[in-house]
Amino acid sequence: MRRIVPIGPYHPLQEEPEFFKLIVEGEKVVDLEINIGYNHRGHEFISPTLTWDQVPFLVERICGICSDSHPYAYVLAVEDCAHIEVPPRAQYIRTIIGELERIHSHYLWVGLAGHFIGYNTVWMWVWRYREPLLDLFELIMGNRNHYAINKVGGARRDIKPEDYPKIEKYLDLLEEKNKMFTNAVLDDPVIRARLEGVGVLSLQDAIDYSVTGPTARGSGFATDVRKDDPYDAYDKVDWDEIVFPEGDVLAKAKVRLLECFESVKIVRQCLKNMPDGPIETRVDEIPPGEGIGRHEAPRGEVFHYVRSDGSNMPVRHKVRAPSFMNIASNVVAVKGYSIADAALVLAAVDPCYCCTERTMVFEKGTQKYSGQELLRLSWEKTEKIKRRYRK
Amino acid sequence: MMKKEYAKAILEEIGKKFPDATVKIHAPRRTYIKVPPKEVFALAKFLFKDKGCRFSIATGIDTREGIEIIYHFTLDEAGTYYNIKTVIPKHELKIKSLTSFLPAANWIEREIHELLGVDFTGHPNLIPLLTAETWPSDLYPLRRDYADEHKSLKTKKKA
Numbered sequence: 001m002r003r004i005v006p007i008g009p010y011h012p013l014q015e016e017p018e019f020f021k022l023i024v025e026g027e028k029v030v031d032l033e034i035n036i037g038y039n040h041r042g043h044e045f046i047s048p049t050l051t052w053d054q055v056p057f058l059v060e061r062i063c064g065i066c067s068d069s070h071p072y073a074y075v076l077a078v079e080d081c082a083h084i085e086v087p088p089r090a091q092y093i094r095t096i097i098g099e100l101e102r103i104h105s106h107y108l109w110v111g112l113a114g115h116f117i118g119y120n121t122v123w124m125w126v127w128r129y130r131e132p133l134l135d136l137f138e139l140i141m142g143n144r145n146h147y148a149i150n151k152v153g154g155a156r157r158d159i160k161p162e163d164y165p166k167i168e169k170y171l172d173l174l175e176e177k178n179k180m181f182t183n184a185v186l187d188d189p190v191i192r193a194r195l196e197g198v199g200v201l202s203l204q205d206a207i208d209y210s211v212t213g214p215t216a217r218g219s220g221f222a223t224d225v226r227k228d229d230p231y232d233a234y235d236k237v238d239w240d241e242i243v244f245p246e247g248d249v250l251a252k253a254k255v256r257l258l259e260c261f262e263s264v265k266i267v268r269q270c271l272k273n274m275p276d277g278p279i280e281t282r283v284d285e286i287p288p289g290e291g292i293g294r295h296e297a298p299r300g301e302v303f304h305y306v307r308s309d310g311s312n313m314p315v316r317h318k319v320r321a322p323s324f325m326n327i328a329s330n331v332v333a334v335k336g337y338s339i340a341d342a343a344l345v346l347a348a349v350d351p352c353y354c355c356t357e358r359t360m361v362f363e364k365g366t367q368k369y370s371g372q373e374l375l376r377l378s379w380e381k382t383e384k385i386k387r388r389y390r391k
Numbered sequence: 392m393m394k395k396e397y398a399k400a401i402l403e404e405i406g407k408k409f410p411d412a413t414v415k416i417h418a419p420r421r422t423y424i425k426v427p428p429k430e431v432f433a434l435a436k437f438l439f440k441d442k443g444c445r446f447s448i449a450t451g452i453d454t455r456e457g458i459e460i461i462y463h464f465t466l467d468e469a470g471t472y473y474n475i476k477t478v479i480p481k482h483e484l485k486i487k488s489l490t491s492f493l494p495a496a497n498w499i500e501r502e503i504h505e506l507l508g509v510d511f512t513g514h515p516n517l518i519p520l521l522t523a524e525t526w527p528s529d530l531y532p533l534r535r536d537y538a539d540e541h542k543s544l545k546t547k548k549k550a
Contacts, residue, residue, distance in 0.1 A: 083418070210446040210495035222467070230470070291421075292463065305450050
């Protein structure tokens with residue numbers, strides 16, 4: 001007998017409210033319907049009504065977690081359109097902020113994943129070390145979020161030399177703690193049992209659905225804009241692309257954890273080689289034409305396309321967030337797994353967890369489970385595995 | 392083969408296979424290929440299936456000549472964008488859907504359909520993606536005429 005488990009549509013924390021309809025037979029998920037658009041704010045309509053310099057502030061507010069990624073991709077697009085050369089110091093500053101943001105976003109995910117499978121210690125610990133990073137953002141840019149560091153032709157703020165040691169101190173702390181987390185999470189037999197072989201997205205499906213970011217790299221699909229189409233300082237530093245072929249939730253977690261080490265490496269090298277000089281070039285006008293900018297956000301490739309007619313506003317500005325591609329791939333990734341795993345699989349692409357708080361299971365029109373109970377369902381499964389390991 | 396040579400070889404092959412295509416190289420890694428609407432399907436399939444490009448997204452733009460659609464394909468090995476450009480005349484807003492070989496195009500075709508009113512023939516489920524359920528089906532918010540009609544909306548904050 002088929003039943004529908006609705007997950008969504010609204011949740012307060014993340015920028016992408018989705019509505020998943022799980023179609024289940026008993027415990028097993030047999031199909032998935034995805035509805036999006038609950039938070040459609042018409043950015044592509046508003047953007048052509050703003051000037052070139054106002055748009056970064058608009059697109060920054062698309063996403064609260066990766067609020068550096070959208071303006072970054074946008075300014076790259078405008079610079080591509082107008083063939084603007086960015087001064088080296090600005091390039092390094094942008095790269096540093098981009099990488100620090102990746103760390104904080106991945107930590108957010110790891111913490112929530114821990115919470116979801118019933119490891120609240122992981123959650124508290126990981127977020128404990130994410131917090132100083134937000135303070136660091138406040139120190140550098142005056143804001144814990146919405147940094148406004150990118151502008152067409154450069155960076156809006158400089159990183160002061162006296163702040164370098166503070167950043168380096170944090171990187172030391174982070175590297176040490178990240179080692180601990182990686183070992184703790186990857187060596188824990190219960191976490192392994194819970195994540196291994198769950199929500200497998202095969203390489204062929206990853207290519208067909210054109211997923212990006214850790215979702216793709218966890219499926220052996222080596223796509224990373226920073227390596228393939230290097231921009232700013234990414235081709236001037238030495239780092240590795242993390243790819244795992246398994247395609248399950250564990251592989252995606254491994255990609256995210258190990259990527260934090262790479263980010264630390266990149267930021268360290270950038271700080272060491274940071275050139276002196278101006279942080280912006282003067283941009284007088286954007287000539288008619290078109291430009292494409294892409295940035296590797298924590299969740300994958302952010303794509304921006306702008307078209308100019310020579311006026312002070314874009315004619316068309318197309319925005320594509322990585323989750324637009326990644327969420328669609330859930331249709332294949334979630335099939336065949338149990339409800340207790342489903343929410344974890346849906347979250348493995350790093351959309352939002354809060355939607356699970358809103359989950360309800362309906363049976364013949366009456367509510368059977370609340371969102372809290374779906375969490376409980378997941379925690380019970382972890383407990384079951386834990387007991388098996390204790391014996 | 393070197394990255395750059397590979398990226399160039401594809402362009403040469405496109406020139407041979409699709410004589411109607413006009414290629415414009417905007418930057419070393421940004422290429423725009425303009426083709427008539429009927430050739431888009433074959434060219435997209437060639438890039439995606441034969442050359443291993445990744446589908447990034449498609450952009451729909453309302454222009455004077457018609458609705459312009461740009462399919463952004465990227466070759467990850469070379470970091471190069473191949474943008475297939477096509478203009479569909481307004482009196483016949485129809486183009487063949489890419490979903491038969493490219494599931495990733497499913498959502499964006501629904502989006503372009505609801506925002507610009509382009510019909511994708513062969514799409515399995517061409518229902519609105521982003522707009523509300525109550526949104527009228529013949530009102531296309533990204534069209535120029537919509538923006539003109541709602542000028543009050545457009546210029547409100549620029550007092």
